[in-house]
Amino acid sequence: xxxxxxxxxxxxxxxxxxxxxxxxxxxxxxxxxxxxxxxxxxxxxxxxxxxxxxxxxxxxxxxxxxxxxxxxxxxxxxxxxxxxxxxxxxx
Numbered sequence: 001x002x003x004x005x006x007x008x009x010x011x012x013x014x015x016x017x018x019x020x021x022x023x024x025x026x027x028x029x030x031x032x033x034x035x036x037x038x039x040x041x042x043x044x045x046x047x048x049x050x051x052x053x054x055x056x057x058x059x060x061x062x063x064x065x066x067x068x069x070x071x072x073x074x075x076x077x078x079x080x081x082x083x084x085x086x087x088x089x090x091x
Contacts (some may be wrong), residue, residue, distance in 0.1 A: 039063050
């Protein structure tokens, strides 16, 4: 019984803490990536173009970034599941 408590308290709980921390970092990265992509795109635009960044440029770009959010969120699932589908008929 003592050995079982040791395995449960030391090994399993340490692993669960690590998994929770990795999940938190993954969720934070996934949640902040659209904001960081938008900011970096606008920063690159400002640094490389002589024209000012106006609302006529910003709002359509934000709308396009918003449209890309769902396909990019599904992409990891497609990559993960594609080997299960078998060989590609187009190859």
